[in-house]
Amino acid sequence: MALIACPECSADVSDSALNCAKCGVQxxxxKRGFFxxxxxxxFIVFNLLMGWWLVAGMGAASETIQTAGSSAEQAGAAIGTGLGAAMIIGLWVFGDIILGLFVMLTRPKS
Incomplete structure (x- = not known):
């Protein structure tokens, strides 16, 4: 363990210290741990995948709605698209809350 001089008050501080013991300067x-x-x-990959899933799903659903023959098929495809979008968004929000809590709990301690 080596000692370094604090840039603010010039006190000797351990090189592994996060803050100066004398003046408190950072x-x-x-650093965040491996876990x-x-x-x-x-968390980042989950958000990217959910965004892609929502955009790709809505694109595929709009093609299905346009190629449906009767108006009943179009209505059914539109209802299914709305339900699917609601499920994706609900899963996205729930997943973000859970993963966001884990991100918050594993942040580096000061």
């Missing part, structure tokens, strides 16, 4: 930022990084990137 010397380095805390925290996995959770954070899982």
């Amino acid at each position: 010397l380095r930022k805390p 925290g990084k996995i959770i954070k990137y899982t």
Whole structure:
């Protein structure tokens, strides 16, 4: 463990310290652990996949609605599209809440 000089007050501080013990200035930022990084990137990938799923699903559903023969088929496809979109959005919100809590709980401690 080496000692470094605080840039603010010039006191000797451990090189592994996050803050100066004398003046409290931040010397380095805390880093997220391995598990925290996995959770954070899982959160990001989940949001990207859910966005893609919603856009791709709505595109495919609009094609189905346009190619449906009768008006009853078009109405059924529109209702199914609305229900599917609601389920995707509900899953997205629920997943974001759960993963967001994990991201918050695994953030670096100061």
